[in-house]
Amino acid sequence: MISNRKPWRLIRRASAAATTVALAAVVAACGSSGGSTASGASSTGARATGGSGGSSLDLSGVTLKVGYQTADFPALLKASGLFEDTPYKFQIPVIAGPANQLAALYGKQIDVGQTGENTAAFEAANSATPWPADGAPIQGFAVTWTPQAPYPAAVYVTKKSGITSLAGLRGKKIGFNYGGNIYAEYVIALQKGGFALKDVQGVQFPSNQAAANAFLAGSLDAVVTSYSIVKKLVDSGDAIKIADNNTLGIIGGSGWIARTDALKDPAKLAAIKDFYGRLRTFYEKWIPTHEADYEKVLVSQVGQRPDVAKVNWENARHSTFYRIGDPKFLQIQQATVDAAFGYGGLKTNVRSRLGWNYSTVLDGVTTGTTG
Amino acid sequence: MTTITAIAPDEKAAAKAPLNRALIDLSPNGRGRVVAMRQRIRFWGGWTLRVGVPMLLIVFWQLALNWHWTSEDTLPSPKTIVEAYKYLWGNGSLQDAIPVSLRRAGEGLLLGGSAGLVIGIFAGLWKLGEEIFDATLQMLRTVPFIALVPLFVTWFGIEEPSKLALITAAALFPLYLNTFHAVKGVDQKLIEAGKTFGLTGFQIARRIIFPTALPGILTGLRFACSFSLLSLVLAEQVNATAGIGYLIINAQNNQRPDIVIAGIWIYAVLGILIDFFMRGVERLALPWRARVGIG
Numbered sequence: 001m002i003s004n005r006k007p008w009r010l011i012r013r014a015s016a017a018a019t020t021v022a023l024a025a026v027v028a029a030c031g032s033s034g035g036s037t038a039s040g041a042s043s044t045g046a047r048a049t050g051g052s053g054g055s056s057l058d059l060s061g062v063t064l065k066v067g068y069q070t071a072d073f074p075a076l077l078k079a080s081g082l083f084e085d086t087p088y089k090f091q092i093p094v095i096a097g098p099a100n101q102l103a104a105l106y107g108k109q110i111d112v113g114q115t116g117e118n119t120a121a122f123e124a125a126n127s128a129t130p131w132p133a134d135g136a137p138i139q140g141f142a143v144t145w146t147p148q149a150p151y152p153a154a155v156y157v158t159k160k161s162g163i164t165s166l167a168g169l170r171g172k173k174i175g176f177n178y179g180g181n182i183y184a185e186y187v188i189a190l191q192k193g194g195f196a197l198k199d200v201q202g203v204q205f206p207s208n209q210a211a212a213n214a215f216l217a218g219s220l221d222a223v224v225t226s227y228s229i230v231k232k233l234v235d236s237g238d239a240i241k242i243a244d245n246n247t248l249g250i251i252g253g254s255g256w257i258a259r260t261d262a263l264k265d266p267a268k269l270a271a272i273k274d275f276y277g278r279l280r281t282f283y284e285k286w287i288p289t290h291e292a293d294y295e296k297v298l299v300s301q302v303g304q305r306p307d308v309a310k311v312n313w314e315n316a317r318h319s320t321f322y323r324i325g326d327p328k329f330l331q332i333q334q335a336t337v338d339a340a341f342g343y344g345g346l347k348t349n350v351r352s353r354l355g356w357n358y359s360t361v362l363d364g365v366t367t368g369t370t371g
Numbered sequence: 372m373t374t375i376t377a378i379a380p381d382e383k384a385a386a387k388a389p390l391n392r393a394l395i396d397l398s399p400n401g402r403g404r405v406v407a408m409r410q411r412i413r414f415w416g417g418w419t420l421r422v423g424v425p426m427l428l429i430v431f432w433q434l435a436l437n438w439h440w441t442s443e444d445t446l447p448s449p450k451t452i453v454e455a456y457k458y459l460w461g462n463g464s465l466q467d468a469i470p471v472s473l474r475r476a477g478e479g480l481l482l483g484g485s486a487g488l489v490i491g492i493f494a495g496l497w498k499l500g501e502e503i504f505d506a507t508l509q510m511l512r513t514v515p516f517i518a519l520v521p522l523f524v525t526w527f528g529i530e531e532p533s534k535l536a537l538i539t540a541a542a543l544f545p546l547y548l549n550t551f552h553a554v555k556g557v558d559q560k561l562i563e564a565g566k567t568f569g570l571t572g573f574q575i576a577r578r579i580i581f582p583t584a585l586p587g588i589l590t591g592l593r594f595a596c597s598f599s600l601l602s603l604v605l606a607e608q609v610n611a612t613a614g615i616g617y618l619i620i621n622a623q624n625n626q627r628p629d630i631v632i633a634g635i636w637i638y639a640v641l642g643i644l645i646d647f648f649m650r651g652v653e654r655l656a657l658p659w660r661a662r663v664g665i666g
Contacts, residue, residue, distance in 0.1 A: 067529075070624050071612070093529050093610035096620050100609055103521035109529045209623055216444065229626055232444060300462055304625045 057270045059088040064271045067095045067110040075301045079293055080286045082278045088271040097207075098179050105138055111262040112272065116180030117143045117255035117322070121333045121352040125341065130350070131357070138257050139359040142276060142366050143322040143329075144283060145253030149315040151227035153181060153252055154244035155189050156234065161221040165242055166193035172221035173201045175211035178345065181245075181252045182208055186224045187339040188248045197343050215239075228311045251332055253322055263361060273365045276321075280366055283319040291317070321366035324358055333358075447629040452636065455629040459618070467613040469637070472603050475531075475614065479538025479606075480599040484592065487543040491550025491591070495584070496576060505551065512544040520605055534606035541602035545594035553587020554580055586660060589653050596645045600638060 068074065074092040077083050083090070093110060095101050101113040102123070116122075120140030124131055131137065146152065157163040161172060166189055176186040190200065203220060205211035212230055215223035222242075223230070233239040245252035256276075262268045287294055291313050298309035322329065333352050341349035354360055363369065429449050435441055436448045443451065459465040490508070493500035519537065527533035557580045565575045600615075607616030615637050622630035653660070 071621050072625075094612070095524070095529065095610055096608040096624070099521050100524055103524040104529050104609070107525035107528070109524060207623075209626070298625075302625055303458070303464075303622055303627050303630055305627070308626060 057267050059267055059271050059274075062088040062267050062271045064088055064090040064268065064275060065110040065112070066090060066092050066275065067101050067104055067113040068092055069096055069098070069101060069114055070094065070302075072298055072302045072304075073114075075297050076294065077282065079297045080282050080290070082282050082286060083275075086271075086274060086278070088274070090271070090275060102138075105257060105259060108259065111268060112256055112258045113138075115255050115257060116184065117145070117251050117253040118184050118333055118336050119180065119255050120257055120357045121337050122179065122340070122346060124352060124357045125337050125346040125348045125350045127347075130348075133356070135260060136357040137260060139260050139263060139357055140255050140257050141263060141272075141324065141359040141362045142256040143251060143253040143324060144256070144319055145251050145322045146315050146318040147320070148318040151311055151315050152245045153185060153224065153226050154241045155185065155222060155224050156215065156230055156239045157222040157242055158215070158218070158220075158233075159238050159240060163222060163242060164240075168242075169193055169222060170195065170199050171201070173203055173219070175203045175205055175214050175220040175223040175225075177205045177208050177211050181250065182211075182224045183340065183345065184250055184336040185243075185245065185248055185252070187343050187345060188250055188336065189224065189243055190343060191339045192243075192248060228308050231308070231311060249332065250336070251322055251329070258359075263359060269361070273362060276362055277365045280321060283316075283321070287313070287319060288317040323360075323363050323367040323369060325354065325360040325363050325369075330354065330358065444628075447632060451629045452633050455627070455633040459630065459633065464613070464618060468615050468618050471611075471613045472600075472607070472615040475534055475538055475606065476596075476599040476603060479535055479602070480542045480595060482535070483539035483542030483599065484546050484595045486539070487546030487548075487591070487595065488550055488588065490543075491547045491588075492554060494547075495551045495554025496580070501551075504547075508544065508547055512548070516541060516602060516605055520608060524609055529610040533609060534611070537606040538599050538602045542595040542599040545598055546588070546591040549587050549591025549594065550584065553584035553591070556587070557583045585656055586653075589649065589656065592652075593645070593649045596649065597642060600641055600645075 071094050074094065077092065093104070095104055095110075095113075098115045098119065101110075101115055102119075104110045105113040117140065120136075120138060123138065124136060155166070155169075155174075157168070157172075161168075163169060163172060169189070170193075174186070176182055186202070190197070190202075203211075203214070205214065208225055209229060211220075211223050212225040214220050215225065215230060216233060227234065227241075230239055234241065258272065262272070294313045294316065295306065295309040298304040298312060299306055304312065330352055334349075337346060337352065338349050340346045352358055432446070433449050436443065436446065447455075456465065459468075490500070490504050494504045495501070516537065519540070523533045523536055527536045561579050561583065562575055565579045570578060603614060603616035604619055605616070607614040608620055611617040615634055619631050619634035622628070622634065
């Protein structure tokens with residue numbers, strides 16, 4: 001087994017091999033310097049006067065980190081040119097998945113995260129230890145929604161399943177993913193259908209995409225998902241929509257959450273206000289009037305197919321902010337929490353409150369109205 | 372008392388036969404050429420099989436689509452995948468992704484591999500090392516990496532260190548495990564023989580244990596290379612704007628299965644290149660190692 005050659009030669013060969021491997025790794029390591037910085041913008045300006053949330057504070061030392069889950073957002077903001085002269089620096093790290101967004105937020109790696117509108121309520125209800133009554137660690141402060149969207153997230157069923165209404169879901173396999181708007185839609189659909197959890201075969205998936213794939217493959221009778229993912233099946237008539245956000249009474253919006261300490265920091269709050277003032281312009285004015293630019297970014301930079309990009313623009317052009325101070329907002333969140341708790345999806349059904357896990361501090365900037 | 376064992380004539384012939392054949396094979400005029408040709412055929416036949424089997428699979432894949440056994444939505448055709456590469460090359464994603472991912476994987480491999488190697492040798496050679504590291508590392512290696520991503524974001528942030536930490540962890544365990552077992556598995560008789568010849572502890576490690584354990588260590592390195600590449604998909608979930616993992620995740624988010632499969636193909640090619648490279652390293656490091664096989 002052992003060679004009869006002199007041992008030092010073995011060591012030399014082994015050393016040569018080890019050196020080769022190490023060198024290869026170093027060469028690979030030096031192969032590139034590019035990497036992981038998120039898109040961003042900065043300005044040489046020192047004071048914030050732009051945006052709806054203008055402030056006279058010196059923001060030149062502020063760096064705002066706004067987490068987002070998909071790469072389209074920073075690319076679109078850059079294309080809009082609305083964020084080029086911010087009096088503070090900002091970064092938009094793309095962090096896939098709500099769990100990673102929340103980890104980055106709690107870990108103070110980002111100031112603002114993007115999840116579902118109900119995430120602040122779900123986090124409070126699911127916390128390992130109850131949040132202090134006088135201060136939640138994170139607060140939902142803005143919600144983007146698309147009230148007139150032609151293709152909202154919906155409950156889709158296969159034609160062959162024979163289901164035509166929520167009542168028909170009894171005993172059927174329904175795909176969903178946990179945590180965000182899709183889950184809210186799932187539990188409210190069960191509630192409106194009058195089902196107990198055992199009355200349907202709920203199949204939980206790690207992502208919206210995975211649930212839709214299972215539906216497309218014919219493994220499910222129904223799925224709660226976005227139209228763009230199941231478009232082909234719906235357009236061919238092999239799948240139909242039986243309920244959506246509007247009919248279920250859900251906002252179905254994108255929720256913006258910040259650490260409470262970021263919202264309490266006057267300079268950071270001023271930067272957030274400026275950023276969301278610009279974001280309102282982006283949603284309400286830039287997107288509706290820039291279809292070609294919007295779709296070009298989605299197709300050429302993000303990799304969407306033109307038909308999917310078109311659907312996404314059709315939805316996005318209706319984007320606006322929901323006023324968190326609207327009394328209906330907390331009612332809707334509480335109804336979702338109660339339903340999720342009832343179906344075993346949450347540890348408690350703790351009540352959401354303004355000034356605790358939701359904040360109206362940006363309502364003026366995002367909707368032009370407060371209170 | 373002397374025992375004389377007479378060899379039967381047939382047995383004599385049988386004993387001579389291999390010798391005669393070997394002499395004939397080595398002669399310059401005659402079967403030496405035949406043997407050389409056989410070797411050449413075997414060599415090229417081997418390469419034909421290596422390349423031919425994946426090619427056949429791709430042809431079968433395309434035929435399955437042509438014969439409508441599956442659809443483009445379920446499994447994009449090889450032609451569509453090639454179009455996806457053209458798209459990725461056209462917008463510069465591919466050129467950005469490969470060097471960035473190789474850099475990340477290389478750095479993680481260097482850190483994790485080095486740590487795994489050192490700890491594996493330490494734990495394999497010394498009881499104290501085994502007691503300190505083995506139980507802990509055996510526990511940690513079963514932790515699913517996907518569960519570590521949010522924790523690593525909290526501990527190491529969202530910049531490069533968290534990605535590097537994840538890849539480092541992925542590369543550490545296979546090299547540790549293989550090194551540890553290779554060192555522990557060295558034949559005690561060899562060590563005793565070394566002692567008999569007066570070798571000291573360090574000399575035994577250098578002259579007996581390390582060369583004997585080297586095949587196992589290199590197997591660990593092979594695994595570590597693969598794991599460092601595979602962990603990119605998880606590492607590049609967070610705050611990445613380029614990389615193979617990022618390409619795959621972004622494609623998943625945007626309903627582009629063709630790009631997802633294009634990304635998987637890149638992994639496959641990198642896997643082959645790593646295998647090719649590691650074979651070279653093994654030949655260089657283990658020239659005494661016999662090729663074992665029955666055909």
